[in-house]
Amino acid sequence: MHPILARGTRLALYLAVWTIIGLLLAALLAGPGGLAASQALAIALPIALAYAFFCLSAWYVARSTPIGPTGPVRLAATALTSSMISSAVWLAVARGWLEVFTRGSDLASGRVFLAVRPLIFGFGVLLYLLSLAISYVVAAFELSRQAERRGLEAQVHAREAELRSLRAQIDPHFLFNSLHSISALTTADPPAARRMCVLLGDFFRDSLALGSEDRITLGRELQLAERFLEIEQVRFGERLRVSVEVPVDGRVLLPPLLLQPLVENAVTHGVAHVLDGGLIAISSSVTDATLRIVVENPCDLDRPRRTGTGVGLSNVRARLRAVYGDDARVTSKEADGIWRVELTLPAERSQVAGRQEMRSTNAELPS
Amino acid sequence: MTTDSLRVVVVDDEPLARAVVREYVAAHPGVEVVAECANGFEAVKAVSELSPDLMFLDVQMPKLSGFEVLELVGRSVPVIFTTAYDQYALNAFEVHAIDYLLKPFSAERFAEALARARERLAAREGMPVEALVDGIRTKQAPLERVLIRDGSKVHVLPIEKIDYVEAQDDYVAFHSDGKSYLKDQTLAAVERLLDPARFVRIHRSYLLNIERIARVELYAKDSRVAILRDGAKLPVSRAGYARLAKLL
Numbered sequence: 001m002h003p004i005l006a007r008g009t010r011l012a013l014y015l016a017v018w019t020i021i022g023l024l025l026a027a028l029l030a031g032p033g034g035l036a037a038s039q040a041l042a043i044a045l046p047i048a049l050a051y052a053f054f055c056l057s058a059w060y061v062a063r064s065t066p067i068g069p070t071g072p073v074r075l076a077a078t079a080l081t082s083s084m085i086s087s088a089v090w091l092a093v094a095r096g097w098l099e100v101f102t103r104g105s106d107l108a109s110g111r112v113f114l115a116v117r118p119l120i121f122g123f124g125v126l127l128y129l130l131s132l133a134i135s136y137v138v139a140a141f142e143l144s145r146q147a148e149r150r151g152l153e154a155q156v157h158a159r160e161a162e163l164r165s166l167r168a169q170i171d172p173h174f175l176f177n178s179l180h181s182i183s184a185l186t187t188a189d190p191p192a193a194r195r196m197c198v199l200l201g202d203f204f205r206d207s208l209a210l211g212s213e214d215r216i217t218l219g220r221e222l223q224l225a226e227r228f229l230e231i232e233q234v235r236f237g238e239r240l241r242v243s244v245e246v247p248v249d250g251r252v253l254l255p256p257l258l259l260q261p262l263v264e265n266a267v268t269h270g271v272a273h274v275l276d277g278g279l280i281a282i283s284s285s286v287t288d289a290t291l292r293i294v295v296e297n298p299c300d301l302d303r304p305r306r307t308g309t310g311v312g313l314s315n316v317r318a319r320l321r322a323v324y325g326d327d328a329r330v331t332s333k334e335a336d337g338i339w340r341v342e343l344t345l346p347a348e349r350s351q352v353a354g355r356q357e358m359r360s361t362n363a364e365l366p367s
Numbered sequence: 368m369t370t371d372s373l374r375v376v377v378v379d380d381e382p383l384a385r386a387v388v389r390e391y392v393a394a395h396p397g398v399e400v401v402a403e404c405a406n407g408f409e410a411v412k413a414v415s416e417l418s419p420d421l422m423f424l425d426v427q428m429p430k431l432s433g434f435e436v437l438e439l440v441g442r443s444v445p446v447i448f449t450t451a452y453d454q455y456a457l458n459a460f461e462v463h464a465i466d467y468l469l470k471p472f473s474a475e476r477f478a479e480a481l482a483r484a485r486e487r488l489a490a491r492e493g494m495p496v497e498a499l500v501d502g503i504r505t506k507q508a509p510l511e512r513v514l515i516r517d518g519s520k521v522h523v524l525p526i527e528k529i530d531y532v533e534a535q536d537d538y539v540a541f542h543s544d545g546k547s548y549l550k551d552q553t554l555a556a557v558e559r560l561l562d563p564a565r566f567v568r569i570h571r572s573y574l575l576n577i578e579r580i581a582r583v584e585l586y587a588k589d590s591r592v593a594i595l596r597d598g599a600k601l602p603v604s605r606a607g608y609a610r611l612a613k614l615l
Binding site: 173176177179180181182183184185187188234235236237239272273274275300302 | 408427451469
């Protein structure tokens with residue numbers, strides 16, 4: 001849409017400017033031409049306003065030959081030709097209007113018009129060039145504003161994504177329920193209460209630390225998931241059992257917090273809904289090219305499965321897509337009461353032989 | 368003494384959460400935990416066998432949620448909800464729960480809830496729980512499953528397994544896989560709860576799952592019969608046929 005036609009107030013202002021130009025033109029006809037003022041006005045104003053609409057085309061000319069990519073010679077040539085053509089057409093229109101206006105009356109105005117024709121032509125060329133110049137300025141202004149807005153939008157999106165991932169990492173109800181368990185343990189089993197406090201502290205510290213990293217070792221991701229499950233085992237007791245089968249390859253890397261939401265889903269959408277609970281099985285295999293992680297859990301068949309099964313899975317899917325595009329996959333399916341989620345992603349390995357891994361295994365030693 | 372004592376049932380799928388209530392109750396003489404239930408089925412059984420004075424009820428539990436337990440128990444058992452989720456507070460208020468304890472809660476807060484329960488019991492306020500639960504349900508999305516209480520047993524019937532629903536005097540019978548289950552409800556109430564795009568009232572006494580229809584035949588002038596995939600035949604009234612035609 002043309003920026004001037006886009007809003008009524010702009011168009012009104014634009015036409016006001018052109019009315020002034022029309023008055024100048026009338027003065028030209030009345031002064032050197034010697035026409036009566038009323039007659040000069042009646043001729044000049046309509047043709048000025050007609051040219052006002054004609055000059056709107058300068059915007060499209062400016063758009064089709066932007067200053068950057070177009071060479072200066074072509075730019076000048078385009079500007080000159082377009083303005084001369086416009087002015088010539090305008091002259092023809094003005095002439096036609098004059099014919100209509102003076103039909104049957106005196107020929108004086110015709111003579112006057114002939115006399116000032118070169119002047120009007122020059123006037124038209126100048127006005128069109130001016131419109132072109134203004135169009136270039138407006139286009140540049142819009143471009144910079146657009147860039148600014150896009151920058152702001154990108155910032156907002158990045159911020160939203162950050163918040164979303166933070167929210168996805170820590171379900172507050174996990175914290176509330178864990179605190180309630182601690183509250184029960186404080187009298188029943190004080191050492192267990194203390195252990196639970198330490199576990200919770202470690203879990204939150206780790207998940208915050210991991211979230212800010214770009215890639216972490218599979219070992220660290222697994223450790224976080226195991227901590228989470230350990231805390232949930234305090235809550236669910238014997239209803240929650242865990243098995244982990246992951247090869248020891250300290251150099252395998254992956255984006256952080258991919259396994260964690262799957263394990264969380266396995267508890268909250270799986271085991272928590274089965275009367276006798278069940279086994280959450282985490283397994284993984286690595287080849288040269290791909291890393292595969294599988295999480296399996298029992299689910300309640302009577303419970304209508306909600307589309308998507310939770311925010312966690314779609315979050316994981318979106319993050320994998322953002323990092324690996326089509327090279328990574330998340331699949332989930334249910335068979336015989338077992339819900340199975342499988343992540344497949346390109347296997348990445350750290351160049352230095354598993355330094356992070358050594359650190360995390362060291363941390364485990366003293367306990 | 369026993370006649371004055373408050374008999375409570377504690378329902379929570381987490382042993383530690385039950386332990387908190389048990390411990391808090393121990394501080395209040397005259398309150399006695401008569402049963403601890405790890406899920407909704409046990410809760411329904413405990414209520415029908417023990418008729419307790421008060422129930423502490425978790426919301427998120429396997430198979431049956433706290434609200435579904437309340438719907439099944441139907442009778443006026445005063446309830447105090449205990450949950451980590453605050454988003455059910457409004458629902459709890461609408462089913463006239465005595466209180467709503469957010470985990471983790473303190474002994475003082477618990478005592479407050481218990482005092483409120485004693486007041487309520489002393490005033491012997493009748494609580495038309497069933498009607499209220501129905502009232503909430505109609506405002507929500509269509510039902511996904513039907514719960515039928517059979518003595519102390521509970522049948523969970525997913526909507527897609529229901530063939531048709533039949534009115535029988537004061538009851539309705541849900542027919543599924545050749546079996547039928549009776550529930551103390553009216554056909555009009557069932558119709559309100561079920562997805563209108565799936566179940567159509569084909570007759571004063573029949574509500575049919577449209578996926579089960581094999582064909583509709585003209586039986587006599589102005590009267591038709593719907594033949595289901597399993598061969599069962601159901602009468603279709605004139606108004607019912609109009610409703611059916613609009614859906615198909």
